[in-house]
Amino acid sequence: MVCSHCGAYYDKNSEYCPVCRAPLPVTFQADEPQTTPESNDSANWGFVQPPRWPKPNFDINAVNDMGDDDPGTTSAHTTPGFAVSPVYPGPENTPPYVFTPPAAPQLPQESAYPPDDDAASQPPYGESAYVGQAAGGYRPIQSVSGYDTAGGYHTGSFGRAPQRVDYDDIQDEEDTYTVPRNMRSATQRNAPYNRRSPIKPRGLGSRGFKRRGNMLFVIIAGVLIVLLIIFGSILINKNGGLKGLFSGSPILKEPTIDTVLNNSGEECWKIVVYAKAGNTVHVRVGNVDEKETIDSTNLIPILIPKYLLLPETPVEGVTADVVPDITLITEDGEVIPIDIPAITVDVPTLTLNVSSPANTTLSVSRDKLTFEGTVDNHTPNSPVTISVNGTPLTVADNGAFTGEYTLPDAGQNTLMLEARKIGYQIARVVYSIDYAQEVTVIDVDKSTLRAAGEGDTTNVQGTVEPGSDITLSGPAGVTLGTPNITVSTGVFTFTAKMDAVGYYPIEVTVTKDGRSVTGTVIVERAPERNEYTSSVHKVDYDRFIKEPNHKAAYQCVGKVVEVLQEEPYIIAKLQMSDGDILFEYHNTTASVSTEDTRTHNIWGDFIGIDESTGLPLIYAWYITKRS
Numbered sequence: 302m303v304c305s306h307c308g309a310y311y312d313k314n315s316e317y318c319p320v321c322r323a324p325l326p327v328t329f330q331a332d333e334p335q336t337t338p339e340s341n342d343s344a345n346w347g348f349v350q351p352p353r354w355p356k357p358n359f360d361i362n363a364v365n366d367m368g369d370d371d372p373g374t375t376s377a378h379t380t381p382g383f384a385v386s387p388v389y390p391g392p393e394n395t396p397p398y399v400f401t402p403p404a405a406p407q408l409p410q411e412s413a414y415p416p417d418d419d420a421a422s423q424p425p426y427g428e429s430a431y432v433g434q435a436a437g438g439y440r441p442i443q444s445v446s447g448y449d450t451a452g453g454y455h456t457g458s459f460g461r462a463p464q465r466v467d468y469d470d471i472q473d474e475e476d477t478y479t480v481p482r483n484m485r486s487a488t489q490r491n492a493p494y495n496r497r498s499p500i501k502p503r504g505l506g507s508r509g510f511k512r513r514g515n516m517l518f519v520i521i522a523g524v525l526i527v528l529l530i531i532f533g534s535i536l537i538n539k540n541g542g543l544k545g546l547f548s549g550s551p552i553l554k555e556p557t558i559d560t561v562l563n564n565s566g567e568e569c570w571k572i573v574v575y576a577k578a579g580n581t582v583h584v585r586v587g588n589v590d591e592k593e594t595i596d597s598t599n600l601i602p603i604l605i606p607k608y609l610l611l612p613e614t615p616v617e618g619v620t621a622d623v624v625p626d627i628t629l630i631t632e633d634g635e636v637i638p639i640d641i642p643a644i645t646v647d648v649p650t651l652t653l654n655v656s657s658p659a660n661t662t663l664s665v666s667r668d669k670l671t672f673e674g675t676v677d678n679h680t681p682n683s684p685v686t687i688s689v690n691g692t693p694l695t696v697a698d699n700g701a702f703t704g705e706y707t708l709p710d711a712g713q714n715t716l717m718l719e720a721r722k723i724g725y726q727i728a729r730v731v732y733s734i735d736y737a738q739e740v741t742v743i744d745v746d747k748s749t750l751r752a753a754g755e756g757d758t759t760n761v762q763g764t765v766e767p768g769s770d771i772t773l774s775g776p777a778g779v780t781l782g783t784p785n786i787t788v789s790t791g792v793f794t795f796t797a798k799m800d801a802v803g804y805y806p807i808e809v810t811v812t813k814d815g816r817s818v819t820g821t822v823i824v825e826r827a828p829e830r831n832e833y834t835s836s837v838h839k840v841d842y843d844r845f846i847k848e849p850n851h852k853a854a855y856q857c858v859g860k861v862v863e864v865l866q867e868e869p870y871i872i873a874k875l876q877m878s879d880g881d882i883l884f885e886y887h888n889t890t891a892s893v894s895t896e897d898t899r900t901h902n903i904w905g906d907f908i909g910i911d912e913s914t915g916l917p918l919i920y921a922w923y924i925t926k927r928s
Contacts, residue, residue: 302325304318304320304325306323307320307321307323309321552574552575553599554575556573556627556640557572557573558642559571561604563606568606568607569604569606570644571603572602572603572605572625572627572641573600573602574601575599575600576629577595578598579594579632580595581595581629582594582601582627583630584625585627586605586610586625587609592630608649610625611648611649613723614724616724617727618726619648620646621645621646622644622646623643623644623646624644625644627641649678650725650726651676651678651685651726651728652676653674653676653718653720653729654676655672655673656673657671657673657674657864657867658672658732658865658866659863659864659874660865660872661731661733662733664734664735664737665735665737665868666820670708671703672689672704672705672706673701673702674701674702675700675701676702676720678700679698679722683722684722685720686720686722687702687704687718687721688718688719689716689718689719690716690717708734708736710736711736711737712735712736713733713734714735714736715732715733715734716732716733717730718732744764745761745763745869746763750822750825751824751825751827751888752799752824757798757800757826758798758799760794760795760796761795761822762792763792763822764790764791764792764793765811767788768788768791768813769786769811769812770811770813771795771812772784772809772810772812773795773809773810774808774810775797775807778800778805779797779799781795781796781798781807782798799824799825802826802828803825803826804825804887805824805825806821806822806823807821807822808822809821822869823869823887825887827888828922830923833923834904834923836854837856838855838856839856840855840857841855842877845882845907849909849910850909852906854904854907855904855919856903858900858901858903859875859878860876861895862876864893864894864895865883872886873886880917881916882917883914883917883919884918884919884920885918885921886921891923891926899927900926901927902925902926904921904922904923904925905920905921905923906919906920908920
């Protein structure tokens with residue numbers, strides 16, 4: 302049967318609803334036999350049919366207060382629609398048999414509520430609502446919730462409405478069951494309230510959708526936080542700190558770059574900086590270091606002559622990317638770099654003139670080379686450095702340089718002469734030097750190699766390693782004397798008699814400790830000066846080119862513009878009006894140097910075309926200079 306007031310199930314013989322205590326319709330007669338047939342529900346669930354008590358006298362205005370331990374005490378408190386079980390005092394009202402309540406289902410022991418302080422005084426979960434005997438009768442007490450398996454209800458304390466249980470909410474044994482608040486005892490109702498509700502299967506009902514919605518919300522919030530951090534970092538980096546992020550950067554927009562002419566007609570880079578008024582722009586370019594405060598226009602134009610905007614190092618190549626050093630100083634003193642794009646500039650060049658050695662491919666017999674020349678754009682405040690394979694040379698204030706370099710090894714050597722200056726292209730001259738080391742053991746005094754005037758004999762003098770032996774070998778027409786060697790010093794002398802005017806190579810072989818080296822010494826018998834100079838031809842440059850094998854004497858007039866070799870004899874370039882020639886000079890009577898700008902008269906024999914330069918070659922006998 303179902304109560305019309307609260308919807309709870311009750312036995313058809315009950316007079317009052319076991320939950321709300323409302324009067325129930327009378328379904329039996331008092332004089333009917335006291336039988337207890339089993340209903341289908343009790344047969345199905347194993348419940349014991351309750352006794353059929355005689356109808357008590359009931360006054361709705363005399364209601365026992367729930368929880369009152371004195372069964373004879375009544376209260377003036379009335380609750381329409383709610384009632385409590387009657388009390389049967391005395392032996393005369395003792396039921397004919399003891400009521401045995403149905404066994405409660407075994408529910409999970411875990412509770413969502415903290416234990417009551419008086420938990421020991423409470424009946425165990427699922428016990429009967431009637432316990433013990435008092436004054437010969439039974440008294441009701443507030444019960445812990447029972448369970449009606451037939452109706453699917455939890456039945457709570459007296460005077461409480463039943464709570465519908467959704468079977469879909471019943472979890473496995475491992476889930477935690479929470480007693481609804483209206484089904485808890487008085488002690489439990491006074492305990493802190495836990496809003497946990499029965500656990501539902503995951504993914505079912507509105508809670509599953511809420512859980513997924515919460516997760517989606519967390520993901521979206523996380524993404525927004527990451528984007529905010531990235532955006533904030535960009536603003537911080539761009540504006541120069543948190544101040545720029547929250548209060549605004551003093552830099553209003555990116556600078557602009559253009560090419561203009563200044564009042565002097567010089568090409569300049571025009572850089573316009575846009576920033577708030579009151580801030581100061583600081584420009585450092587080259588030796589320029591200037592500051593300027595921005596006015597109410599919120600911009601300031603900067604003109605930088607192109608020749609000032611140069612790289613800070615020597616440059617490989619003709620162009621370079623340069624970023625001007627321009628910063629903004631705020632009114633608070635904060636220095637903020639201004640992001641200016643790199644400007645591609647043309648790099649100026651250095652002009653490097655080398656007078657010695659002028660020929661980049663040389664064969665030498667000594668390990669020392671002398672380098673001389675000039676370089677432009679050199680000043681004490683902005684110097685040019687010159688070096689040979691890292692060995693520095695001396696550079697004067699006027700750009701003239703000089704220095705000596707020692708070859709490290711015999712054989713082929715590659716030398717790199719470099720001129721470097723900050724902001725300029727690196728100037729280089731590369732040399733290929735063939736160093737014949739064995740010749741260096743012979744040092745010959747050149748002043749003794751020529752037979753003067755009408756003489757036909759010359760004395761050759763030189764130095765070798767002490768303790769060495771010397772053997773001589775010469776061409777036909779030359780008679781060589783026995784060499785004289787001073788053992789302690791290595792100084793040697795010998796004579797060479799020449800039958801005719803000309804120059805003759807003499808091979809000198811030096812031997813010591815089983816090691817032999819050979820060098821060449823050129824001796825010459827010069828023609829008589831006046832006779833020779835009066836009989837030579839004027840320069841015929843076309844004949845030099847067309848007849849490279851003819852023999853003739855010439856007078857060549859011009860200026861010495863380059864010295865290709867100084868040891869063991871001089872080879873230099875003479876610049877003439879008809880064209881350039883080379884001349885070879887073995888004597889030390891006249892000096893040859895590019896610093897001597899006077900006009901030279903070269904008297905000598907044409908001996909062919911030089912293979913390395915392709916220029917006509919003259920063997921010079923005499924050199925005179927005009928004032």
